Amino acid sequence: MSRQxxxxxxxxxxxxxxxxxxxxxxxxxxxxxxxxxxxVAFRAGEVHAIVGENGAGxxxxxxxxxxxxxxxxGIMRLDSADVAFRGxxxxxxxxxxxxxxxxxxxxxxxxxxxxxxxxxxxxxxxVDDRAMNARAADAMRVYGVDVDVxxxxxQLSIAQxxxxxxxxxxxxxxxxxxxDEPTASLTPVETFALLELIRGLKANGVAVLYISHRLEEVKxxxxxxxxxxxxxxxxxxxxxxxxxxxxARLMVGRDLLDLYPPRPxxxxxxxxxxxAHFGAEGFAEGVGFSVRPGEILGFxxxxxxGRTELFEAxxxxxxxxxxxxxxxxxxxxxxxxxxxxxxxxxxxxxxxxKGLLLEEAMALNLTLAALDRFxxxxxxxxxKEARALDDAxxxxxxxxxxxxxxxxxxxxxxxxxxxxxxxxxxxPKIIVIDEPTRGVDIGAxxxxxxxxxxxxxxxxxxxxxxxxxxxxxxxCHRIIVMRGGRVVGEVSGEAMTEDAIVVLAxxxxxxxxxxxx
Amino acid sequence: xxxxxxxxxxxxxxxIKIGAIAPMLALALLCGLGALANPRFxxxxxxxxxLARSTFIATIAVGQTLVxxxxxxxxxxxxxxxxxxxxxxxxxxxxxxxxxxxxxxxAITLSLGVGALCGLFNGLTTTVGKIEPFIVTLGxxxxxxxxxxxxxxxGSITIRNSDVRAAYRQVYxxxxxxxxxxxxxxxxxxxxxxxxxxxxxxxxxxxxxxSNEDVARYSGINVARVRTVTYVLQGLCVxxxxxxxxxxxxxASSATGLGWELTAITxxxxxxxxxxxxxxxxxxxxxxxxxxEVIGNIMLLSSVxxxxxxxxxxxxxxxxxxxxxxxMSRGR
Numbered sequence: 001m002s003r004q005x006x007x008x009x010x011x012x013x014x015x016x017x018x019x020x021x022x023x024x025x026x027x028x029x030x031x032x033x034x035x036x037x038x039x040v041a042f043r044a045g046e047v048h049a050i051v052g053e054n055g056a057g058x059x060x061x062x063x064x065x066x067x068x069x070x071x072x073x074g075i076m077r078l079d080s081a082d083v084a085f086r087g088x089x090x091x092x093x094x095x096x097x098x099x100x101x102x103x104x105x106x107x108x109x110x111x112x113x114x115x116x117x118x119x120x121x122x123x124x125x126x127v128d129d130r131a132m133n134a135r136a137a138d139a140m141r142v143y144g145v146d147v148d149v150x151x152x153x154x155q156l157s158i159a160q161x162x163x164x165x166x167x168x169x170x171x172x173x174x175x176x177x178x179x180d181e182p183t184a185s186l187t188p189v190e191t192f193a194l195l196e197l198i199r200g201l202k203a204n205g206v207a208v209l210y211i212s213h214r215l216e217e218v219k220x221x222x223x224x225x226x227x228x229x230x231x232x233x234x235x236x237x238x239x240x241x242x243x244x245x246x247x248a249r250l251m252v253g254r255d256l257l258d259l260y261p262p263r264p265x266x267x268x269x270x271x272x273x274x275x276a277h278f279g280a281e282g283f284a285e286g287v288g289f290s291v292r293p294g295e296i297l298g299f300x301x302x303x304x305x306g307r308t309e310l311f312e313a314x315x316x317x318x319x320x321x322x323x324x325x326x327x328x329x330x331x332x333x334x335x336x337x338x339x340x341x342x343x344x345x346x347x348x349x350x351x352x353x354k355g356l357l358l359e360e361a362m363a364l365n366l367t368l369a370a371l372d373r374f375x376x377x378x379x380x381x382x383x384k385e386a387r388a389l390d391d392a393x394x395x396x397x398x399x400x401x402x403x404x405x406x407x408x409x410x411x412x413x414x415x416x417x418x419x420x421x422x423x424x425x426x427x428p429k430i431i432v433i434d435e436p437t438r439g440v441d442i443g444a445x446x447x448x449x450x451x452x453x454x455x456x457x458x459x460x461x462x463x464x465x466x467x468x469x470x471x472x473x474x475x476c477h478r479i480i481v482m483r484g485g486r487v488v489g490e491v492s493g494e495a496m497t498e499d500a501i502v503v504l505a506x507x508x509x510x511x512x513x514x515x516x517x
Numbered sequence: 518x519x520x521x522x523x524x525x526x527x528x529x530x531x532x533i534k535i536g537a538i539a540p541m542l543a544l545a546l547l548c549g550l551g552a553l554a555n556p557r558f559x560x561x562x563x564x565x566x567x568l569a570r571s572t573f574i575a576t577i578a579v580g581q582t583l584v585x586x587x588x589x590x591x592x593x594x595x596x597x598x599x600x601x602x603x604x605x606x607x608x609x610x611x612x613x614x615x616x617x618x619x620x621x622x623x624a625i626t627l628s629l630g631v632g633a634l635c636g637l638f639n640g641l642t643t644t645v646g647k648i649e650p651f652i653v654t655l656g657x658x659x660x661x662x663x664x665x666x667x668x669x670x671x672g673s674i675t676i677r678n679s680d681v682r683a684a685y686r687q688v689y690x691x692x693x694x695x696x697x698x699x700x701x702x703x704x705x706x707x708x709x710x711x712x713x714x715x716x717x718x719x720x721x722x723x724x725x726x727x728s729n730e731d732v733a734r735y736s737g738i739n740v741a742r743v744r745t746v747t748y749v750l751q752g753l754c755v756x757x758x759x760x761x762x763x764x765x766x767x768x769a770s771s772a773t774g775l776g777w778e779l780t781a782i783t784x785x786x787x788x789x790x791x792x793x794x795x796x797x798x799x800x801x802x803x804x805x806x807x808x809x810e811v812i813g814n815i816m817l818l819s820s821v822x823x824x825x826x827x828x829x830x831x832x833x834x835x836x837x838x839x840x841x842x843x844x845m846s847r848g849r
Binding site: 317335336337339340346348353354355356357358359360364368369371372374375378379380422 | 716717718719721722724725728729731732733734735736737738739795796
């Protein structure tokens with residue numbers, strides 16, 4: 001190993017002194033140590049990616065570095081001087097800003113109001129809305145988003161909120177910018193704009209810390225990569241020396257087999273589920289498609305293309321209407337229950353606020369949708385429920401130390417597995433899964449892909465909605481692409497490429513070339 | 518497949534939830550204080566008196582626990598109690614049936630029916646009409662109260678027939694093997710309420726709807742129906758309270774049940790039920806209702822604090838209970 005390589009192994013680089021340095025940071029919550037003895041150095045003009053599975057300690061490290069948490073052991077150095085932050089505001093005043101993973105904007109305030117919250121521009125006694133709106137609009141334009149900054153945040157899509165949050169965080173003077181999964185809900189185009197922005201920060205000498213699950217992005221943007229596993233630093237290396245597969249291996253601590261399961265041949269035969277002329281009020285219209293038993297059908301499109309809204313309307317969860325047929329029989333689904341009776345389920349993309357009761361135990365969540373199958377007279381059959389939980393834990397490999405754990409305490413991967421198990425209690429023939437691997441670490445991702453393939457192999461029809469094109473391509477027999485609330489095309493077989501999907505999803509050839517250059 | 522990062526549960530051992538037994542502990546502590554303040558406090562007469570007097574609030578509060586657990590609120594219960602009382606006494610006075618016992622049974626049935634209908638109206642207006650329960654029940658509170666006042670023509674309605682009055686008195690003042698009927702009513706209503714909330718599929722749906730309406734909807738639960746039924750059950754609880762209340766004074770006026778809604782909600786909250794829904798504690802509610810009654814009782818029996826300050830002490834109790842809950846949920 002070269003000298004530089006050795007230095008990197010110790011978390012140092014030889015080029016220039018670091019702006020911010022973590023020395024032997026540890027953090028325990030009760031008896032559980034979630035971060036142990038982590039030392040990393042961050043330099044000006046350098047993008048430093050922190051990768052690791054969920055629970056590896058990334059977010060804890062970021063929270064310590066941004067003053068949201070105090071370490072139980074270890075110190076931090078800012079410009080080579082020891083420093084202890086008294087809180088996030090203190091850290092921010094010293095030029096360290098954190099872009100949160102969760103969206104923390106007041107939903108009833110406008111983008112501009114949120115962006116200047118707590119530091120409003122004034123003209124005399126009055127707030128200067130005109131100036132704030134103008135500056136907010138400029139800031140949003142930088143991210144390639146053309147939105148009206150005077151609408152309440154709750155009317156924005158998740159991606160737009162995310163960008164508003166980034167704009168807000170970066171509107172204070174900063175030397176160190178920490179991004180915690182900034183692209184989790186962004187489309188390729190928005191991601192591209194964000195990566196450009198980060199390159200700009202880098203050119204201006206900002207030290208950028210970048211946390212992401214998306215290894216392709218890390219490869220595209222990072223100069224240095226630090227891998228965390230089980231709260232410990234595994235390695236720090238120049239990004240150029242690492243291939244995404246190496247990083248994945250370091251993260252998981254074992255060799256990854258193929259991420260995607262082998263694809264069974266596309267089934268022939270009559271469709272089990274056919275939709276025609278379907279619309280979701282204000283989001284989608286004139287949509288038609290069909291899916292066969294044993295088939296995995298993908299739905300791709302940019303965030304805001306109306307995919308989620310379309311399926312929510314199909315399942316009676318929002319306003320909309322059109323023709324639905326199951327095995328040729330016309331259906332009318334005014335609520336989710338009606339779809340369930342016909343053997344169709346929808347797994348929401350929003351696990352935390354629409355999928356699971358976070359403050360309840362696993363068993364209650366598991367049987368909630370199929371409670372009638374767990375009844376003995378008016379009573380809940382707890383013994384049957386306990387058996388179903390054991391089965392689900394085994395079948396879907398839900399990893400929890402304790403079966404009485406609350407759903408909210410589980411990792412994203414385990415929550416997704418629990419949600420899948422919950423809907424499988426209904427033994428559905430048609431399964432729509434929205435963003436099956438959002439916020440899920442790579443190990444659990446691989447498993448979820450296998451579960452999806454297994455469901456199809458059992459002769460069920462599976463529809464996967466995803467913003468990750470790679471996973472649709474790896475998993476599906478066919479992919480339908482939506483744009484602006486309409487189906488704009490379908491690809492299958494060899495034609496399923498990211499390029500082809502991006503062209504359809506954006507409707508612009510040019511963007512494709514930029515995004516890949 | 519092997520996996521290295523197993524999740525560690527924050528608390529692995531099944532633990533006794535302090536939040537669930539805190540109201541009982543507080544009640545025991547209060548009783549200890551009561552015994553110190555006045556030895557008569559623990560006398561059988563006094564205990565029976567306290568229990569009987571708390572029946573109305575405890576019974577109504579069990580229904581309120583279900584409503585609040587399901588994410589609703591019912592401010593109309595006090596006025597509803599007055600309205601149902603008035604109708605019941607008018608029916609008793611109508612003398613449609615000669616046999617006093619049969620007449621009373623018919624009146625009880627009528628009360629339950631009217632209570633259920635009042636609850637149904639509250640429930641449908643909030644769920645189908647999609648109006649905040651606070652507003653709906655604030656409205657019906659005014660309506661029920663005014664209907665009673667109108668029925669009583671501004672005065673009071675009293676059971677006229679002395680035979681009926683004598684026969685019905687037993688329901689409040691009588692006992693079974695030494696246990697007064699009102700105490701049996703509290704136990705019965707609480708057992709049924711706890712059974713509904715903790716053991717039935719319906720109770721679980723109530724918790725789900727109160728905990729997160731969206732999750733319930735996406736799970737195929739008929740949110741409107743589940744919630745409407747909580748109001749109907751609340752109406753039945755009010756009717757049961759009325760059935761025990763009417764024989765006590767044999768009369769109803771516009772002052773009947775005044776402020777019961779707030780006392781009942783206080784009992785529910787002191788008992789550990791979460792005001793925004795999802796967590797309901799029936800036995801905590803019973804303890805809460807007893808705590809409120811015991812405080813009043815101790816203040817009457819002892820001369821340390823003026824009995825005119827009962828309301829202030831009860832108000833302080835609710836705030837202390839909330840602070841304690843907050844402290845416990847942080848401490849976890």
